[in-house]
Amino acid sequence: MNPIAPLPLLAQAASPTTWPTVSPGGGTAWMPPAASTAAHHADFVFYFIYWVAVFFFVLIVALMAYFAIRYRRRAAHERAPGAATHNTALEITWSAIPLALVIVMFYLGYRGFLDMVNPPADALPILVTGQKWVWSFTYPNGHSDTELHVPVDRPVQLTLWSSDVIHSFYVPAFRIKRDAVPGRYNKIWFEATKPGEYLALCAEYCGTQHSDMLARVVVHEPGGYESWLSEASDPFRTRSYAEVGRLIHQKRCAGCHSVDGSANIGPTFKGIWNHQVALRDGTSVLVDENYIRESILYPQKQIVKGYDPVMPTFQGQLKDREILALIEYIKELEK
Ligand code: CUA
Secondary structure (H helix, E strand, C coil): CCCCCCCHHHHHHCCHHHCCCCCCCCCCCCCCCCCECCHHHHHHHHHHHHHHHHHHHHHHHHHHHHHHHHCCCCCCCCCCCCCCCCCHHHHHHHHHHHHHHHHHHHHHHHHHHHHHHCCCCCCEEEEEEEECCEEEEECCCCCEECCEEEECCCEEEEEEEECCCCEEEEEHHHCEEEEECCCCCEEEEEEECCCEEEEEEECCCCCCCHHHCCEEEEEECCCHHHHHHHHHHCHHHCCCHHHHHHHHHHHHHCCCCCCCCCCCCCCCCCCCCCCEEEECCCCEEECCHHHHHHHHHCCCCCCECCCCCCCCCCCCCCCHHHHHHHHHHHHHCCC
16 A cells, blocks of 8 residues: 555545446335346246245244243242143144245245346347456457447346456346456346446455446447447547547546546546656656656556556557547646
């Protein structure tokens, strides 16, 4: 950790740009709003188990209290009444009913699980990459983004993997959760039913910033997904390099690198361009195009003094043009 910023996580919580908002509202005390075709079944199984548990809790506690009073010892000299050895009918009943109930619970849960991992043939395929500590989504045209955008009323198949440790991709509003595991591909699918913005989380502890591993999920009205994808795939069409760099910073870098001069997990981007910075090994380096490019692609090579070597590489995640855009943005911060 950087000694100048002893509470980097609090510092990050103060920057709302990294925290996705969620709409629409709704939901209950137990459940977030339901926004996928799988939600109805998941909620049914949840409430079925819930009410069975409530019923038996009330029944058992009430009987316990009743028996404690009914069969209490009334006087010191009184003998306990003769205890029954067994009652076959009663014992079969209290075994068979719970057995039937858990078989029903298993059947309902297993049916839902099988449905969730077997996508329909026409599902839109999206690749989900888990990496400390960011989700990225690769669309069929090759575009990679930190937001999950999908069309409404169309099945979407997610293929999940991880480039480091085990993460777990979780969208409460869709009632889907699946591990992203290094060395294998897991699949899950969903069909969103309501346009709006939702939250995806990481549900497997994966290190310091596990709780910040959030992603915005956007469900588009018909036609909106296609126009978002073509716009997002080529941000350069309507923007300057520095503007694109600012967008990339917001999505990819803002969690660790500020642009206002304050220290975070990593050094700030402000005030570094064309300056000498001191490195951990005692040398110093001039921040120019080559240094920035190298820091993005080989972040472990030259660590700035006072910081830990925790940055992951962005090789394969940022295109050459996007790296140039970030460089232009860092230059622009000096103006
Ligand atoms: Cu990734 Cu927790």
